[in-house]
Amino acid sequence: MALINFGGVEENVVTRDEFPLNKAQEVLNGETVAIIGYGVQGPGQSLNLRDNGINVIVGQRQPSRSWDRAVEDGWEPGVNLFSIEEALERGTIICYLLSDAAQIQLWPTVKKHLTAGKMLYFSHGFGVAYSDKTGIVPPADVDVALVAPKGSGTSLRRLFVEGKGLNSSFAVHQDATGKARDRILALGIGVGSGYLFETTFIKEVTSDLTGERGTLMGAIQGLFQAQYEVLRANGHSPSEAFNETVEEATQSLYPLIAENGMDWMYANCSTTAQRGALDWKDPFYEATKPVFEKLYASVKAGIEAQKSIDSNSQSDYREKLQKELDELHNSEMWQAGRAVRALRPENAPSVKKEELV
Ligand SMILES: NC(=O)c1ccc[n+]([C@@H]2O[C@H](COP(=O)([O-])OP(=O)(O)OC[C@H]3O[C@@H](n4cnc5c(N)ncnc54)[C@H](O)[C@@H]3O)[C@@H](O)[C@H]2O)c1
Ligand SMILES: CC(C)(O)[C@@H](O)C(=O)O
Ligand SMILES: [Mg+2]
Numbered sequence: 001m002a003l004i005n006f007g008g009v010e011e012n013v014v015t016r017d018e019f020p021l022n023k024a025q026e027v028l029n030g031e032t033v034a035i036i037g038y039g040v041q042g043p044g045q046s047l048n049l050r051d052n053g054i055n056v057i058v059g060q061r062q063p064s065r066s067w068d069r070a071v072e073d074g075w076e077p078g079v080n081l082f083s084i085e086e087a088l089e090r091g092t093i094i095c096y097l098l099s100d101a102a103q104i105q106l107w108p109t110v111k112k113h114l115t116a117g118k119m120l121y122f123s124h125g126f127g128v129a130y131s132d133k134t135g136i137v138p139p140a141d142v143d144v145a146l147v148a149p150k151g152s153g154t155s156l157r158r159l160f161v162e163g164k165g166l167n168s169s170f171a172v173h174q175d176a177t178g179k180a181r182d183r184i185l186a187l188g189i190g191v192g193s194g195y196l197f198e199t200t201f202i203k204e205v206t207s208d209l210t211g212e213r214g215t216l217m218g219a220i221q222g223l224f225q226a227q228y229e230v231l232r233a234n235g236h237s238p239s240e241a242f243n244e245t246v247e248e249a250t251q252s253l254y255p256l257i258a259e260n261g262m263d264w265m266y267a268n269c270s271t272t273a274q275r276g277a278l279d280w281k282d283p284f285y286e287a288t289k290p291v292f293e294k295l296y297a298s299v300k301a302g303i304e305a306q307k308s309i310d311s312n313s314q315s316d317y318r319e320k321l322q323k324e325l326d327e328l329h330n331s332e333m334w335q336a337g338r339a340v341r342a343l344r345p346e347n348a349p350s351v352k353k354e355e356l357v
């Protein structure tokens with residue numbers, strides 16, 4: 001563990017220095033890591049583990065698009081790609097990476113294969129923290145732990161390929177073998193995490209549900225949409241409204257925040273922008289803080305988890321969800337976004353580039 005000072009608060013975290021890959025390989029020697037589900041996290045985690053020299057197999061239902069994708073990614077049926085049941089049987093570490101709703105449905109099957117000494121691994125606290133709603137109560141003689149990458153499985157793989165890493169949280173819920181901590185840290189390093197910080201299942205699910213509903217997805221879409229609409233209503237073109245709302249943020253300013261922080265980004269804009277942004281950050285803070293308080297309370301009360309379970313269990317859930325996602329896709333702002341992205345020089349058709357030569 002490395003003791004790091006985070007703005008005056010010291011935390012113990014795990015980095016690749018304390019837990020190098022060769023240690024992870026040693027800890028996982030003799031284990032069969034079974035990745036159950038090949039949706040978003042499944043591919044990222046299984047491919048990173050495989051490339052890190054860990055013995056991995058994939059369990060996915062067939063026929064499905066995810067099965068076909070696994071084959072395209074190099075997993076071989078009967079060698080390291082199996083039906084879910086067979087992977088559950090073969091695995092000593094079961095990485096339960098079905099969607100959170102499907103985890104509830106498949107739980108009786110998974111439970112059957114959790115013999116003494118195996119590890120049940122999650123990437124979200126949901127199933128276990130809300131066991132009263134999900135029915136997921138693991139047997140006492142298995143290890144139960146999580147590694148939750150703080151980002152999409154797509155980024156987990158992309159960053160790994162680029163030699164970088166996505167940070168993850170980890171938690172041990174149940175240590176039946178006395179080896180749960182080493183096993184979960186080895187998996188955390190193996191899936192390609194940057195640094196790992198410790199949490200609990202309930203803290204992970206509470207912060208994760210807040211973050212994705214808040215600044216990571218829900219709040220940012222609401223904020224983008226509000227500003228875009230105000231600009232459009234006042235006669236600004238879609239191009240101007242989109243560039244001033246989204247494109248400049250993602251292409252110019254957010255990468256600067258990622259590199260060196262908001263303070264540094266402020267310092268690299270004009271004094272005019274600095275004055276205005278310093279004046280206006282407070283009204284935005286005051287307007288949104290009560291919304292974040294309300295969101296956190298809703299998560300903490302289990303309302304958000306229940307809503308997610310209820311909506312996912314409706315027979316027409318996929319169609320309803322698709323309709324809402326289509327509305328987002330077809331909104332003027334995101335249509336404008338597609339046009340703007342197509343105009344990025346790196347996306348211009350090659351024929352145009354040839355003309356330039
Ligand atoms: N999506 C992310 O990037 C992300 C990030 C961090 C944590 N997580 C967590 O990781 C876990 C996996 O999430 P995901 O987004 O990768 O899942 P997903 O929604 O992509 O689904 C994964 C797999 O579940 C399979 N599946 C769905 N319903 C099924 C059923 N009834 N029977 C059998 N298989 C079924 C699908 O075929 C798919 O391969 C979840 O706990 C999630 O909260 C996800
Ligand atoms: C990628 C996210 C939003 O961080 C994850 O939490 C998810 O549920 O997909
Ligand atoms: Mg989440």
Ligand SMILES: [Mg+2]
Pocket residue numbers: 149150151208211212
């Ligand atoms: Mg998340």
